[in-house]
Amino acid sequence: MSKSIHSESGTRFSQARPLLQLFGGVTLVFLLACGADALLQRALGFFLAAIMEQDAFFTSVVRQQDALAQNILGLLTLLSLLAIAVGFTGTVLFFSLLCFGRSRSTPASQFEAAQLLKTTLLSLRAIATVTFIFLVVTAMYALLLRIIGNQPPFFLLAALIIAVMYIFILAYLLFDYVKELSAGLGSRKQEAGKSGAQEDKGS
């Protein structure tokens, strides 16, 4: 009896381990995305502060525009972080449903650890690199601001466009990561289905 309990718990553990790896990978990627998003939005906040500092046009119209741009950036930061949180919850739910639904029919087939690690590392690298690229693009505009002086709407628009573009690309990277993971799971499922059919034929 103890043997059967051990083997049952062993099977459960072997089923739970790849799931934990999967959720660990997803958490890591979404955490990095969240941190990178917060970092870039902070850098853009500093860029907006530099625009205001360089403002030679102390008119109420320009100040209103500055305040509006800051409000829009704040809203974008909030929305993007919320979207990442919702995306993370959705992804975890999606994979939970997919894995628990699948484990009844094909308990042994799981996501390959090496494939998961590769996909996760590629996504982490892409998020880190894209964030660096956008930090450099922001720095380019900060340098332009120092060189050519402040042009009221131009740099405000630059800050907002960089923020929106980064959010879109980050969303695409996260979507691409989830798509690859689900494709990996799908291919494993197909392989398991084929091997199951072969076993049926053999018997």
Place this chain on the structure above:
Amino acid sequence: MGYLQRTLQATLTIALNVTVVILAAFGLSESLRLAGFERTDNVLITFIASLGLVLLALWLLPRSLVTLKEGTEQGYLHRILQSLALVWVAVAVLLLVSSGLYAALAAVGVEAKQDLLITFLVSPGLLLLALWLLPRSLLTLKEEQKDGRI
């Protein structure tokens, strides 16, 4: 590829690389200044971060580019530089279009605050168009070459 071409390519890549590191250092230094860091701390942090970035860049550069031997492989840094250039071009074009729209709206007599808001609301549409035109492999920074249009 001839030796001279490889030398030119290596020079350009390293020049671009250094420019990117300098720009990143400038951005970091500006951000630290605006965050209220003292000058000495600012210089020290920026220097250490730049050193790390230079080492990272050298590690990412293909060995053939550093030793000027074969020179056929395209390293990760090449793709990053390409992506950086493309992203910057996309932002620059969008900014020009947005500034044109802003100027047109101002000429029509729209209030400055509303003008900025309208221009900003139009820009995500233009951005989506730009991102749709960019090759997917450049966005995800993976090696797939299936998307040939640039």
